[in-house]
Amino acid sequence: MSSDSEPAGHRIDKGKGRARSPDPTESSPLLGSTSGSYTSGVDPESPPLARRLYSRLLTVFVVSLSLCVFALLLCTVIIFSYRSRAVSASPDDIIQHALVVRGPDRVDVLNTTGDGGIWMKIHGRVGLDAGHVAGVNTVEGDSFVEDAWKAIGRWGIRRLGKVSVNLSAIAVTPEGDASHSLSTITLPPLELPLTANPPPDNTWLTPVAIPVLIRPTTDAKTLMRFVRQSWKEGTIRVKASIQQADVTGGGLTDGGWRRHIRISHSDIQTAVHISSLPHPGDDLPEASRFVTLDSFLIKSANDTLNISANATLINPIQSSLNAIVPSLPFIVYLPPNGTSPPVPLAHVQTSPFALTCGNTSLALTGVVLPLPHNASGALSEFLGAYISARDADILLETTLLPDVRVPTKFPAPHPRPQILHDVKIKDMKVKPVGQGMIASGTVLARVVLPPGIEVGIDVVRVFPDLLVYDGEVPESRAYDEDGLAIQVLNFPVDDGDRDVPPQPPLPDPLPERAFAHIRPDDWLPAFSEPGESRPGEGTVVNVSADIVDVPLEVLPGREREFSNFVSKVVFGTQGAVAGLQGEAAVAVHVNGLPFENGRHGEMQLTGLPFKGIVRIGKRNMLGDLSMDLNSARGLA
Template identity: 80%
Template sequence: MSSDSEAAGRLIDKGKGRARSPDPTERTPLLGSTSGSYTSSVDPGRPPLTRRLYSRLLTVFLASLSLCVLALLLLIVIIFSYRARAVSASPDEILQHALVVRGPDRVDVLNTTGDGGIWMMIHGRVGFDAGHVAGVNTAEEDGFIEDAWKAIGRWGIRRLDKVSVNLSTITVVPEGDSGHALTTISLPQLELSLTANPPSDSSWLTPVAIPVLIRPTKDAKTLMRFVHQSWKDGTIRVQASVDQAIVTGGGLTDAGSWRRRIRVSHHDIQTAVHISIPRLPGLPHPGDDLPEASQFVKLDSFLIKSSNDTLTISANATLMNPLESFINATVPSLPFIVYLPPNGTSPPVPLAHVQSPPFAFSYGNISLALAGVVLPLPRNASGLLSEFLGAYVSAHDADILLETTLLPDVRVATKFPAPHPPPQILRDVKIKDMKVKPVGQGMVASGIVHARVVLPPGIEVGVDVVRVFPDLLVYDGEVPESTAHERLEPEFKVFNFPLDDSDRDVPPQPPLPDPLPERAFAHIRPDDWLPALSVQGEQGPGEGTVVNVTASIVEVPLEVLPGREREFSNFVSKVVFGTQGALAGLQGEAAVAVHVDGLPFENGRDGEMQLTGLPFKGNVRIGKRSMLDGSLMD
């Protein structure tokens, strides 16, 4: 009955729903058709299986999302925490503890800009300890949580990998004197590798080669004052300032990367730099007197020659670099200008232009071969050039100034070494065919002066001696030793053609020695210059240019010295009554006027040099027959 009722119930259901499959019977297949629908009976007290699955998936998704959001928020907190530390880090802390620089290992001077700038390539090693700035370097006292926290920061530094640094011009001034800049330094945009937990050695540093433009000050007084003060203190104290420094994440080639969004800037950066001056071998201890530039530059030899209407210069010099292992620079060919220093109202005068070959600026003595020319001299250079040459032939080191394009308008005082012993320029003075005769109340002498003019070694210029002026004492016998070694100070006078009449004035007459030398009885001094002829002579060892000079003496007064009439009479008696005649000693000083081949002046004419105060001495034997004939023979 019940089954009939159920069947009737199923027949009465005529809705539009999908038809249900009849209940299985004994003949129903175990596997239904795949095309048919099947709905199992579900307990109305339990949720469907799909609903439970969706619920579980939703729970997992929400939990995962929450964890991701939490991790993201934690990562943002960590990033902003480390970024805040990086931004708040002072430039001094970064420079002192984070930025590690070793070197320079090598410096190449590339070229000069012509307006005082110097391009250099600086080779060194650089590292940036970003872990110190962000505070994520490991420490022994770190706990598990803190170490994990720092590990995330170190991971972020490794991901960032590099930063780009753009600095404005760096200005360097003496500490405490911001009004006088020593130099400015311009750098290109730099790329720095970031490191966390660097080792204690230098193995983590990255080799770099950075082009640098340096513009030293043109204020020589400020520079020299700073050098003297630094040496006196034993410490170089400077203040470096940068208007702006911008640090951007990523390297120079990371355009468009997420790293470029990280950007930190600092303004008005100032930091003090103190460098102790080390004890340098061969130099005074820092704090003592500053060594002169001549201790660093030594002129070993030089050669000045006349060539093609100019004077060429070649020289060998030694440059001493006392800074061991501090710098190893390759310096290109550099021009130098040699100046004569100012004297009173006379400004410095450029004397010569020389060029150095490229050389390695390393520790120790550096040999340089220089070559150049003597520059055209202005007319007002005569006084300074005269002083320079006069000091040189008097065996006094002459003052000069050196300037290079590396430091324009900065002139370093040094010495031009003089020869030792003093050069004897006038040699082998003789008087031949000399005639003595009375004129009025006195006596006059005539004859021919023969001499050799020998320039110091290293000066091989064309010389034409055009005039001479002797001033000498005559002795009865050889010149006494007590006076033979007395030396007068030679003096130079340099003139530029055309000469005025005053330029040809005879040298001033020096006073007679007081007391008069022993056995000196006569004084010979002409009233005017004596015209001279010169021919090239044979150059001996250790000699420069040699010329043989002759000049005629025509009736020059022979003045008997005051109170020496008896000595004069005794000498005449020896000549007249002696079988061998008498030996007369000659001692005095002479002046010569020369033309130098190629000596340049601004007006294009050769100049004339007058060298006065040249000492000489010699002996002449006078025979009886010569005296009677009125002649005095060798």
């Protein structure tokens, strides 16, 4: 047996063919050997479908990455392009063409700061055409590429939505005169909505209500010069200057990427023109043209003089602006008189009112202020003009515009008020004394204040200066209305202050049938009591004063008229009627009229015209002297 022999039936193939794995047996592992290195990639012998799928996924990834990079670069270019346009845009161009403001539709005056500031809430509509600023609004004739490019910009504007604006104080000056300020305006941070491709109407504007602090100038001359010029031109022309304006993307409370968009501008100036004033070319009318006093009432109460009034305010601005105005305080001044400064006369305030286009009704209340010691001249001129039916000059000042006093008129009553009514001399007696004659009796009269003046008064003295007529006073005879005057004195009045009114010259020529002149040497003490007021009358008091031995002077060249009158008295069965006409002065205490020194005041009204009658009988003419006709004629 040889060792090289093989078992029968087992033959070894020694050829060069690839070794084959032995057939698996029951003891073979389930997985093949894992020895060797791992390689990515596709097995060359893998199916073609897998290779194609891998290739496409790789292509999609590369293309997507490229597109993202391109889109990012494109957006960066677009953002910087539009931002560059927004930054380079002129602020004045933005204000004039992109910023659209309509209104104000309503103005609410909230309050005053006490140092000349006025808080208002301005209601209006506002919008910012950001498409105009960025140049992305649709324009007829745009190509497809231009329209696509602008569409991206409009989409960005819609994504941004709004911007926040923070402005420094706005200085307002007359156009062409930056050296004189009219006011400064302070605004809180604002939100402005952005719009691209806005419609031609105003439907895209957003309603806003913005609180505004306005500080008008205290330079009255500059303000009045500007008002007169604006009225004459019919247009308000001002220049608004802003030192700094900061614009930030998004609303005031927004965060995120929008807040990184920031634009700042400095030294912004723009012109504002408002053409809504009527009658261009006309001079500015007086304030009395715009405010009409319909009625007033001055009444004594609790040692003060209270004022209530109703007036009509005419809005000269031709617009549909509605303004809600709270109570406004005013001080009424009397104009300077000689070297005396303006005198504060009254403090009044309006009730809250709504200012609309056209006429607005105002209700006012107030009090008379304590009169200073130097108020006599100004108050005399004011009351004298009023009682003489002449509009009296006054000045108005409001705390909204301190130190700005607007001249206007206090309307006089029409017809001219008559203070003395129903003047009579009761129990008049005439008797000779030496080479002259004296008269005695009791003067009776009603003192009637003009309607609307219901103050408590006490007439303490009177001073008549009158002519006596044979018969009633001719109707054609009238005294000069300019003779009326008022004098105000502090009380108690010293004897030196009780000088009688100056004697006016006798009429030239003398009135027909006037024959005598009666003028006392001193004031006559008077007694007064409340009287009954008639329709159209203010306070009424009945006054009486005794005339005791007052000289009766026969007028020059009227001895015959006097003799004829005496004849009627002596031979007439009912005596004779004598007409009385002249001027009187009365001194009154006014209840509640305040003075700075705390004392009661006395007012003297001089030059009050009056007419009356008296019937003189034989007993009144002769009296206890048993004076006969010849004696009377001899004296004449």
